Amino acid sequence: MPKSTPKYALIYWGGIPGRGEYVRLALQYAGEPYDQINNNSVPSHMVNLDKTGYPPHFAPPMLKLPGGQIISQTGNILSYLAPKLDLEGTIPEGEDEEAAAVRKAIINQFVLTTLDLNLEAHDTHHPIGMMLYYEDQKAESKRRAEEFRRSRIPKYLTYFSQALEGNLEGGPDGYLYGKKTTTADLTLFHAMCGLEYAFPRRMAALKKEKKYELVWKLKDRVGNEPRIASYLGSEERVPFGMGIYRHYPELDGED
């Protein structure tokens, strides 16, 4: 039997996990095969890749769908994929349309908040302009990273801890919604990996405080989900480096 073509193709920059990783983790967790197309091989990421010339895409990641259309915006791709990959929680029997809309909205809200955190982490090394080199915005980066470490990381960790505690169904293992892995869990997992890579000193100190234990429980739990564990140990997982999460010791409070 010939190997079938994967349904999905992820178009993203090569060499960094980046925002593409949030999409990869969803596909990997679900065991859904996918092709990868390096965005560098695409003339311009603003050029539309499907046949219709519409819609154009502002930036990768982009996902090529089974019908040939291409969609972009990380949170949007995850909303699209969630129902198809069974990543939007347990669907109660007889759930009506409104209850389904609320369930989707809660999960989507967590995803979008994590993506805000992701952008703030990026902006610690690019506070002035994403088209400029880090070296040309080092002084500003130092200031922004200090704010981020001091005020923003704890604020996000507090929020996610409250969510994990408030989700009474989830128990002690760290589920943001119900007791089933969703795109919300996978997204927060990766952001936590990224923060620990970029700010090891700060994150170790926060972990020691124990206040945010449930967030680390989620991180460990997701990392040990069989398909995720196997993906993380494979060559397919692109290591962190010069992407969104970067480790500059001076931005982690080491002078």
Place this chain on the structure above:
Amino acid sequence: MPKSTPKYALIYWGGIPGRGEYVRLALQYAGEPYDQINNNSVPSHMVNLDKTGYPPHFAPPMLKLPGGQIISQTGNILSYLAPKLDLEGTIPEGEDEEAAAVRKAIINQFVLTTLDLNLEAHDTHHPIGMMLYYEDQKAESKRRAEEFRRSRIPKYLTYFSQALEGNLEGGPDGYLYGKKTTTADLTLFHAMCGLEYAFPRRMAALKKEKKYELVWKLKDRVGNEPRIASYLGSEERVPFGMGIYRHYPELDGED
């Protein structure tokens, strides 16, 4: 007949249009009445306001739903509202589930890209930290605003012009999807109003270039939709001021 209680309540800061305005415009366009609750009257915007203690909310805007639940994240609120307010394009007869998902994804993609633009506009006056005063990050703001004016605004305008041109159904009046007003149009409308308020010099120069004419057509068209025009002329429309879009002449290239 007693006046019925509105189905929705928008929870947001008073005194600025802010991100709440994207939600207001959707409700206004649809003629859907709503209550407004000032977020200042809420003990903390991270505290959950519904009865279940779950989910918590990272920041306003938040929308109280007919069932009493509260959801947050602007793009998420708009995704939730779009089908209820008939703001997600014309639904073709016999449209299947997959086609509906793609239609929603295209509109949502435009909304999220506009909200990225919205955040970048905000960060021109808060490049270092949103909890610090503008006065304490003025030098950095000047650099970031310069990048924003020079490189980012034209990049976004190019993208949206391509979308408007690529939407063959839309004709010359500026529709991002099909030929019916969607959350995408309303969101871009408000971002354009904000950019013209904050960067009048730069925007006037870009308007003169005529390259982005379709984006201004959309802006004019939406502003003239009867319910929007009447809302804009009313006291309910909060003027721009010290919110996301701020006019600092020095950030618009006036030294």
